[in-house]
Every structure is written in structure tokens, then in C-alpha cells.
Amino acid sequence: MPLDSQILLLLSAFGAFNGLFIAIYFFISKPKDLSNKFLGAMVLMISIRVLKSVLYYFNSEITKTILQIGLSACFLIGPLLYFYCLSKTDQLKEQLIKWPIHLGGLILITLILGLIYPYQNNSQLWGNVLYKIINYVWLFYIVLSSFVLAPKFKNVMQLKLKTDEETIWQLSIFAGNFAIWFAFYTSAYTSYILGAISFSFIFYIMALIAFFKHQKNVQKLPIKYLDKKIIEPNAQPLISQLNYIMTEQQLYKDANLTLPILAKKLTISTQHLSQLLNDNLKKSFSFYVNEFRIQAAKQLLTGEKAMKMDDIAQQSGFNSQSTFYTAFKKISHTTPAKYRDSKI
Template structure:
């Protein structure tokens, strides 16, 4: 193998290998596990697809089982991308709601591989099945773009798609589109172009995230002595309320102000000022208010749930903390409140006024 071939092998394989490492990293992330694990699955499928292409390019005689594995992984990229988009765009997204969307294509892939294995049907896999996989991938990319567009249309926040939460999804849509194009038009360029594109995009993404996470020395001071006006605070309050309703970060008992501020893409000082000056609340009171509302909802929908479990599922780290917070905001104990309320009772929080109604 010449030096140029060795360099080409290194550059084309580095994306797939680093993709596997990133997939493992995101899979074990504790914050927002649904979104991170879907992202891990997406990176895993892309990496397997790319590494298969690298192996085939430099060794056309590799086993048909490896070729089948790579194409099967490619078949799952589109459905996982769409589910990843739903985990970000839809507040009601849960693994239970999304698993059937992954189970159906997985069943089709497994049955196809069992009934018509690549080893016995190379022409079928290289022809019809290959085209079905590619057009299916393109279809799901389009579905994800449509999902993102509808989310923006429903939102009152014109800058929603530029928020920290949506940037990875935008990047994954763009990356999938470019990688799909590189593989689809490989006959006009080179088969290895898809793997090179993935390596390039992955390196660019890592550098972008690394650059974004470097703190700017002046950022914390920008809001130190400047009170937010009502006009400035209004869109921030709307963004905070939408985040709390959709993502429910308050269900994490270890939630802190810096963690929430990082999720929102804000400096901690901005979140602190918004709560203290514009909502007249401390951070613990604001978070506990959402937790108490969640507990009330659970009391209505799950009347047989024990108080200990109810407290845990509402984001409290102890039963005593739950009792104290509940009585502070409602004036009664959880048990008495539960007895006095019909099962159909539903209440909402008005975060702007800091009261429950």
C-alpha cells in the first residue's frame, strides 16, 4: 500500500472510529437520556456504515456478512434520525412512543437478512435493496426537515432553531444530507467520498462544540449590573416556560441553576436575574413550583401511587423535602390535598406571576 493510500485509509477511517467513541460517550450521558441515547444510536449506525465502506474500498473481497451488516445499519439511520428529531421537537416524546417507529424497520431489516442473505443474493442487495435503503434514508431526512419546520411554525420564538437545544439536530440533518449525497453520487466521484465526508463533518462538529464551550471572560459580567427590562425579559420568560414544559428538567433531583442555564444556553447570571428581578422568585422556589404541579398531576392520574414514589417522580430527593415544599405552596399536606381533590382536577402554573391556579 502506497503512502497516499495509507493517508486515504487514515482520513476515511478516523470518522468511523471516532463516531464509535462518541456514540459510547453519548449513550452514558445522564442528562436528557432519551435524546442522547438516540444520538448515540445514530452515530453508531453512521459509523458502522462508513467503516463498512472503508473496508470494502480497500479490500473488495471482505465477507458478505460485513457488507450486509453495513447496509443494515444504513437502513436504520433514517428512522433513528427522525426519532432523534422528535425527542427534541416534541414535548410528549418518550421511548415508549418512539420505540415502535424503530421496531418496525428493524423487523423488516432482520427478516430481509434472514430470508435473502447477502451471501446468497448479492445482486438483490446490490440492486433493489440498496436502492430501497438509500431512498428510505432520503425520505426520513425529508420527514425530519418537515418536523423541524412545523416546530418553528408552532413556536412564538423566532430564534428557536438557533438555540443550543436545536443546533445538534440542524447539524445532524445537514450531515446526513451531505453523507447521503456523497454515497448516492459516488459513481460520479469515488466510493470512499462518503467516508471522507463523514470524517470531515465529525471533525468540524467536534471543533465547533469545543469552540462553543470555551467560556468568554466577559460573559458573566455582561449582566452583573444591568437589570433586564420588561421588554427584554418577556422573550426569555417565554423561552424558560417553554423549556420547562417541554423538557421537564425539574424532574432531575440534581438540577442546579448552572445546569439549567447551560441547557438554555444562558449565563447563570442571566437566569438568576430573570428569576429574582423579573419573576420575584428564588431558583429553588421556581423549580419546586413546577415539581409540585407535576406531583398534583400524578395524584390525579395515578391516585394509587405511594407518596415516596410520587415524590421521587416529581424531582424531590427526599420525602421530607417534598412535604415541606408541598405545604409551602398549597398550604396543606399532600395527603390532605389528595383527599380533597377529585381525580379530574387539573391545575396549571403561571410562571410569570409565580402563582398556581
């Protein structure tokens, strides 16, 4: 094989092989979040689809069974992206058709179609009609996913709220999925192997985003001022005043509330407030504020008027829906939807 072909093979297969390992990681990683399972399954389906393309590009005589498996996997990529977006926005339980039935039905259709019309005996059907249907089904679910993520896109485009790492991650997964679909869809006008190369490139970009996301999520040890720790008799009046201000002025509803702003309201230095939170209350600033926000969210969740999760998050002081879900689960050990259901 010529050197340029070897390089092309390496670039096109890089994402697919690594995608298989990443898919396994999402399946076994803790906490066992359902969204990670959907993401892992999606990455697995894309990897199988890409491997099929790589094998066919470098050896057009491969068995038709491999081609059928690759296209069958492609049929499930869009739905898995859709379920991932639903689970990340806590809308999975709000669907008319439950996701196991929805996804199970699609898998059943794929299996039955493959058994009745195997690629080996129906190459024209698979290569023309079913190939187009599969790609348009993928696109259809990409469009559905865009509606699910529409509030996040709106916030980013209008720059109304500060975009958090989780939102960037979700939008990047969506954009990457669409880019891979577009590369495969336009391969007839460019190159058949372009879709595989695109996946490798996107995989590399997503790996970098995941790395930086992990780095930012690593909890830093709070700075201790052991020689200046506030003694309890002095700390208690400050804590009472702090709780009073947070409750009466509802400062937690400000999504842009910062440690310096709160310290100014309390008429103490930022360092002094940091000491009070870290050393006396044993809480970080964000955790302390989020406790008030979650309490307000719980009242809205169980109120007489049914509200959308996005509205509840905004009225409680969160700058995005994903931040709201993460904080709610961390503090209450359940999701907002499950909490609301438990109170009905």
C-alpha cells in the same frame, strides 16, 4: 500499500473509528437524556456503514456478511435522526405510533429480511434493489426530520430571533446527516470512498461545534463585589421593585431583554443590578428572568386552549423552542410535555 492509499485509508477511517467512541459517550453520558441515546445510536450506525465502505474499497473480497451488516445499519440512520429531532423538540410523545414500536418494527424488518435473504446468497438483490430502497428510506426520514425542524430553519432564515447554540447544534447534525447521505448517494458519479471521507470531515466540524458549545455552556462564576455588597435593608426594597416591574410590565416576555435594559427600567446601574441578583438573590440574570418565563409557560400549558410548544415558548419570552425546553427542565426538573400531562 502506496503512501497515497495509506493517507486515503487514514482519512476515510478516521471518522468511523472515532464515531464508535463518540457513540459510546452519548450512551453513557449524564444526564441520561433520550435524545443523546438516539444521537449515539445514529452515530454508531453511520460509523458501521462507513467502516463497511472503507473495508470494501480497500479489499473488495471481504465477506458478504460485513456488507449486509453495513447496509442494515444504513437502513436505521434516517429513522434515528428523525427520533432525535422529535425528542429535541419534545414531540416524541405526540406521534401516533410510539417510537419503541416504530423503531422496533424497522429493526425487526431488517433482521427478518437478512435471515430470509442473506447477502451471501442474494448479492444481486442487496446490491441493486435493497441498496436503492435503503438509501431512499434514509432520504424519506431526512425529509420528515426537516419538517420537525422547520420552525428552527424559518427563524434562522428570516433572522427573526437570535440563534442559540442548541439550535445551531441540532441544525448542524441534520445538515451533516444529509451531507453524508448525499455523498453516498452520488458516489456512483464521484468516488465510492467519498462518503467515508465526508463523514470524517463532518465529524471534525461537528467536534469543533461541540467543543465551542461546551465552552459557552460552562458556567462562569459571577463577579463578586465583596467590598460593595448591598446590605439587606437596602436590597429588599430594590428586590420588591424589581419583582413588581417584572410582573406588572411583563418584561420577561421580551426575548431580547438584557441586564442593561432591566437596570434602566429599575433606574439603577447595570453593576448595581448584577450585584443585587448575584449577591442577594444568588441567581444569574438569565435564571432570574427564566423563572418568570417558566411560570408564564406553565399557565399556558395548563390553559383551556391547547397550544403548540413553539407558540408557548414564543409567548413566554424564549427566543427558541430548544432554549425553552432547556430552561424548563432546569427549573422545573421535568419537560413541558410531562408537566402538561401531569396536570390533566
